[in-house]
Amino acid sequence: MSTPHVVVVMGVAGTGKTTIGPLLAEALGVPYAEGDDFHPPANIAKMASGTPLDDGDRHPWLDAIGRWAHGRAGLGGVVSSSALKRSYRDRLRAAAPEAVFLHLTGDRELIERRMSERTGHFMPTALLDSQFATLEQLAPDEAGHAVDVSGTPEEITARAVAALTGPHAPHAS
Template sequence: MSTPHVVVVMGVAGTGKTTIGPLLADELSVPYAEGDDFHPAANIAKMSAGTPLEDSDRRPWLDAIAQWAHGRSGLGGVVSSSALKRSYRDRLRAGAPGVVFLHLTGDRKLIERRMAERKGHFMPTALLDSQFATLQPLQEDEAGVAVDVSGTPEEISARAVAALRRLES
């Protein structure tokens, strides 16, 4: 990408936001921030217990991510956030105008398998259905691209960089 945007790597749990985000940041030579680190402890406790977050739970989390992204405005950065609903993305854009979204998409069975294989993450596989039920894909008027998550992390990252570069042209 020729201009330093802040890229929000979005998608349901298990799509690889935490894996692809740092690879993308390295490729773009910008810092990476892990969206899960912005969650208040109460949100993590809820998700760990298998309880989906409500919109009111997400607001302070989204605002914290937007604040980080706003601070990187003109400098560039990559941050992960599920950003499943249009209203969540609108909130991120309100706090950090100019963010660009990278929507990681994929087959539900592949994502479920990847979730089951990961160790030490607070998000249980049981919440995947609620994630897909909540997901509102990017709309045509939203700055962003969708990239399939099949393949290796390096392949996915390369597709993401290419798609983001096409977005600018």
Template structure:
């Protein structure tokens, strides 16, 4: 069996990173870290006020996630991060070169509906359009898979595990065998 890698569950707000991340980590038998917990208070205040983050706001957050991913090298783990731009994913890879991304994707209306029904989260539905405008999907040279978010959390997690296993068969070292 190969050494587990760190999986970054990425996507726009409302795709289910916080729901799918822990389920995926449990299924893979590795720890989970909630990406939102790495945000400085100033970022949370800004988003709570309906103001999108700038790249300058995101760099320290991404560095903290990258540090966590680096600390899990060879041990495996799952962490959530929107990782919307290639530059953000490059920054994460600079800290932890073997990360693999699971990009949660879906219909905008479905995602907005899910966002509008969640409670206790600082990201308002009003910022969803800015998230989609910022999103740069995974490119062919990036290690990762896309997973559709329609269906139940268990169905989405099943698709993520299957996609990771299929991806592992196409590259070395494999994230999970």
């Protein structure tokens, strides 16, 4: 099972992008890139201090992800990125028009619980509200699909694979 598209696994912090992304890449037979690895050190320090990133902080990060996705055009790949705003997704699509978005969604209580249980991550739970405030849902004209994050990582991945490869799979424009 494979996809020629680059799949951007998106959503607020704590939805499981770093867990589901590699599982999805394995299931699709394509490489995975961790979006957090594209952040410059200043962004990581800012988030670790509890300060949300602004658009100026995000643009170089999104551009770096976009360059990776562009390099995977026609080959496929999976990369994680919060991609919370339409303008961020548009920026990624400008670099990689074939990108398809997989929006991991869930209720705030579940996501906050998962964030509080993880260790070693720079994103504090205190920034979750800013993430939800910034989030713009996928619009009908955006290639992508939303997948609920309740259940095990394997169940979530199975739903994601079905959404991306099934008869109603999104097609990049």
